[in-house]
Structure formats: C-alpha cells, structure tokens
Amino acid sequence: MLQAVIVDDEIKALQSLTWELTNFSDEINVIASFTNPHEALSYLEKNTPDCLFLDIEMPTMDGFQFIRKLTNKNFPVIITTAYHQYALKAIKSQALDYLLKPIDTDDLEETIVKIKKFHSSNFSVENLEMALINYNSKAIHKRITLNTDGKILFLESDEILYAESDGNYSTIFLNDGQKIVLTKKLKEVNELLPSDSFFRIHNSYIINLNKIKEFLKTDGYVVLKSNHKIPVSRQKKSDFLDML
Numbered sequence: 001m002l003q004a005v006i007v008d009d010e011i012k013a014l015q016s017l018t019w020e021l022t023n024f025s026d027e028i029n030v031i032a033s034f035t036n037p038h039e040a041l042s043y044l045e046k047n048t049p050d051c052l053f054l055d056i057e058m059p060t061m062d063g064f065q066f067i068r069k070l071t072n073k074n075f076p077v078i079i080t081t082a083y084h085q086y087a088l089k090a091i092k093s094q095a096l097d098y099l100l101k102p103i104d105t106d107d108l109e110e111t112i113v114k115i116k117k118f119h120s121s122n123f124s125v126e127n128l129e130m131a132l133i134n135y136n137s138k139a140i141h142k143r144i145t146l147n148t149d150g151k152i153l154f155l156e157s158d159e160i161l162y163a164e165s166d167g168n169y170s171t172i173f174l175n176d177g178q179k180i181v182l183t184k185k186l187k188e189v190n191e192l193l194p195s196d197s198f199f200r201i202h203n204s205y206i207i208n209l210n211k212i213k214e215f216l217k218t219d220g221y222v223v224l225k226s227n228h229k230i231p232v233s234r235q236k237k238s239d240f241l242d243m244l
Contacts, residue, residue, distance in 0.1 A: 002028040002115060005047075007040040007066065008055035008080065013101060017053060017080065020103055024112055037061045041069055048074055051096070051115045056081040067095075076118045078111055144192060146172070148182055157197050161226050163189050163206040175226070199243050202233045209243060 004021065008014040018030050031049060034040035037058055044052070054077055056063035063079060076096035080103065096118055097111045144160070146153040161173045165186035172180040172189070182189060190200050200206045201222065211224045220232050232240055 001026070002050040002112070002119075003031045004028050004051050004053060005040070005044065005049040006030060006033040006053045007035075007037055007058075007063075008033075008053075009035050009037070009058040009060075010055070011035055013055065013080075017103060020105060020108055023105060024109070027112055028115075037066050041066070044070060044072055048072055050119060051075055052077045053080055053099075054078065054095075057083070076115055078115075144194075146180060146182060146192070148180055153180065157194060157208065158210065160193075160198075160208050161211050161224055161228060162208060162230060163193070165204040173226075173228070199236075199240060201236050201240055202231050205230050 006014055006017055008017065014033050014035060018033060021028055021030055028051075032040075032043055032047070034043065037060060052075055054063045054066060056079055058066075061069075063081075067077060078097045078099060079095045080099045080101060082101040097114050099107055099111060143154045143156055146155065155174075159174050159176075161175060163170055163172045163186060168183070168185055170182045170184050170186050170189045172182065174180070186200070186204065186206065190198070190206055193206060197209055198206055199209055207222060207224065207230055211226070212222050213225045213227075214223045215221075215232075216223065220234070220237070221229050222232060223229050
C-alpha cells in the first residue's frame, strides 16, 4: 500500500483530500498531514513516504520554495492548487502530477496509477542496483563493487593494481591497462577494498599487496609487477613492512 503525506495550509482542503483518498483506502494511506510547511519539512527529513501531495498557495512558504528546501527527494510530488497558472511551473519543478482543486475523483485515480508506475520504474533501476550489490556482498567469493558512469562494476581483487588520489576523485588502475575514475576520495575507496590484500601506502596511493615485485628500501618505493613505481610514505613504512 502506498504511504502518502499531505501538506496544505487550509485545514478544509487538507481534510477534503484526505477524505477523497479514503475512496482508495486499499491502495493508499495518509500517514501524516501538515498545515505548517516547516513542520512538514522536519518530518520529511526523517521519513520517506511513497508520495507527497503539496499545496502551492501557502502564506509562509509556497510549494515551490518547499520543494527547493526538501533534502530528501526520493519520492514523487503531486501539486495541488486552485489555480491553473501553476501547471507549467509545477512541471518544471519535476512534479509527478498536477491536481486542480476541488480534486476530481477520476483525476485522483489517474494520479495514483502514475505514482504506482513511478515506484515500479524506480524499483527496476535503484532496487535492482541494491539487489546486485547485496548479492555480491553475500557471495562466498566476495568481489569489489564500484559505481561509475551509471553502471556497477564487479571486480576481482586480482584485477586491480593500485588506486591513486586526485582530490575528490580517485583512479583505479587495472592489470589490462584500464583506468576507472570514481567520484570518491581515496579514503572512501580504501573502505571498499579488502584490507587483507590492499594497503594505503601513501596519502595518494593504495596498492594491491599481491602485485608487489620489489621494495626499494633506500629510495622508499615499491615496484609493482606492472613496473609501476609507487612511493611509500615515511609514516606508512613501518606498517607496510609489518603487512609484508
């Protein structure tokens, strides 16, 4: 069943929409309603409904300001208003639908169908992504999961040579010469890699310990099997030798 939240400063309008939604009580349930948009924002920071019915004409904060202030936007918004002129602006604000007051039952029924389609589509993308990640995390032979360029990569540890920092980005270098750029800091990448085979040897580098060919103690470098030469920081040298 869909869980709905309603925000409308007019108590009668709020009650009217709640009553209209009872006609679809087997499909949708109102879990919270607010006449104060600030209270609604606080609620939505901690709760994620399946949909939000939002009035546009509110004195302290209009609906478009409300949408901009939302920190959690993982649900469709349906605009409700008595004024036709807001339709185009509602669409530009990426609202799922637009309902004109007084709300017609047939229009509301069509909106509920759209909400269901939204969640069906959402499931096919986001939930599939999570299902793949969860499956990989439970696999006996755990692979490394990386999100990049709108796709999920599953890598074996042995495919990775090293990772290099570039500010808020990181680049992973593979055996076959490929480079994978991630919008993650090296610290975040380090958390994704198994600690038994990867080591952050320098503020800017993580290496695969199984890919080391030699350690140049005097120069403070390791040479990988690929002949990449990676510096070892003084602070990391002792811990690195312990790992070896």
